[in-house]
Amino acid sequence: MDAMTRDMFATWARSPRYLELVKSTRASITRYISGLKGPEVNVSVSGGKDSLVMLDLVLGACPGASVWHWDYGIYMPRAIEAEVLAILRDHFELGPPRLVVDRRESKDPRSVAGYRAFFAAITGHLKATGALLNFIGLRREESCRRSNRAKEELEPCKPCPNAFPLAAWTWKDIWAYLVSRGIPYPSSYDAKGPVEGWDTARFVTFFDPEFAHLGSIERDKFLFWKTR
C-alpha cells in the first residue's frame, strides 16, 4: 500500500464516525458472547481483510475463541496460503488446537465437490467443537445477496447461529482498522488494490473457473502470472 493511501485510511481511522462504529461493534460482540466460554465461540477466517478485522475484534473480547480457516487447495497459491497462516501464527499467535485448518482435497479443477466440501467442513467443525456461536466477517456493502443475508446481525442457523458484527462496515472502515492497528494482510491486496481499486480488491480464490464469467481468471493471469 502506498504512503498516500495509508495516510488516507489512517485519517479515516481518527474520524468520529469510524470511532463510534468500532465502539458499537465491540459492544455488540461483547453482548453476543456474554455467558459463553472461549471454545464455544468460533471465528471463521478466510484470511481476507474482513475476516482478519473480525478475528482481531473477537479475540479482543474473547481471547479463548477457537478459529477455523479454510484452505482452498488448488485455487489458492501456496505462497499466499503460507502468508495467511503466517499472519494467524505470528500476529494473532494462533496454533493448534485452537486453530483448525481444513482444506479442499480435490485436485480436479472441474470438481464442484471441492467447493461444496467447504460447507460440510465448517458444519463438521462447529459440531465437533460444540461451538454455540460462529462469527463471520460478512458485510452488507459487498453484494445484494450479502446485504439481504445480513439484514440482521444474528442469523439462526444449524448447528449454531452465525453473527455478522461487521455487517454495517464499509471498505474504508475495514482498511482504516487494519492500517491503524498495524494488522498484516495478504500481499495479493497490494497487487490488486492499485489496479482494481482498494474498494473492490477482494481476497478470493485464484484462477477459479467458478468466477470466470466475472473475468477473475484474466485478472489473475495479469496480476499473479508468477503463480499460474
Added chain:
Amino acid sequence: MNVQEMLQALRQYKPEPRHFTPCKIMFELGSPVILSVPWLMFDGLIAYALAQDILGPAWHELDFRKPMPIAACLTLPLERRAFGSDFVYAASCSRLEPSSSSTTRIRKRVVTDSLEFLDGAPSRVDTVRGDLKSYDMTMPAVSARTCMFHAVGDPAELNRLCRMVDCLGKKRALGFGRVIGYRVEPEDADRSFFLDPGGPGELVNKPLPVAALPALGLGGIVDKPAAMLAYKPPYWDPAGMAWCICPEGF
C-alpha cells in the same frame, strides 16, 4: 485451400538470415491495451502477421476450434538461438511506457434476437448459466503511449509485417490496443534477451527456458526468479510452457 495446402504454404516461407540485424520496434498506441499477462511477445505478434500474410483470404477460413500447428510450420524473419533440438527467437517482450494499469468492464451477451429462425434453436435462452451465459468481465487494461520491442531480425521484412498490425492485445474488436503508428529502427546492440546488456540495470527481456541457459551461455542468471511460462509461439498453448526465467520489470 485445404489444411495440407495451408501448412505447405507456411513451410515455403524462408527468410534470409544474412539480413538479420538488431532492431527496435516501437508502436504508438491510441487506446488502452488489454493483456492476459503483463507483456506481449514480439515473435508471437510476427507469427500472427506472417501467417495472415501468407494464407491471405484462407486465414479467414481457419476453424479456430481445431487449432493447426501454424507456428511450428513457420520460420519467422527473426534470429533463432538453438539449445538442443529446440530454440528461442531473439525477440523481446513488450515494454509499455508510460504505463498505468487499471480495470475495464466488458459485457459479453449472446444475441438472442431472431433465434427462433435457427435450426435447433433452444426454446428458452438461459443467460444466467450454461453455454449462453452472459459475461460481465472485469479485465486488466494498460494505458500507455508506446509499446516497445527489441529483436534481431530482417528489418525490411519486420517493417512489412508490422504494417499489418492495427491493434495489440485482447478485445481488439472492441477498440482496445489501437495502433496509430509504428517504427522499425536499427539498434547498436542486441536487446532481445536483456534490456540493457552488460549495464547496471540489466533486465531479462523475455522468458528464457532454464534448460536453455547453459547452451545460450547464460548460466549466470540461473538464480533469477523463474515461473512456468511459454517461450516461443504459440504462446496460448499450455503444452509449450516450461520453467523459465521471468522477464523483469513487471
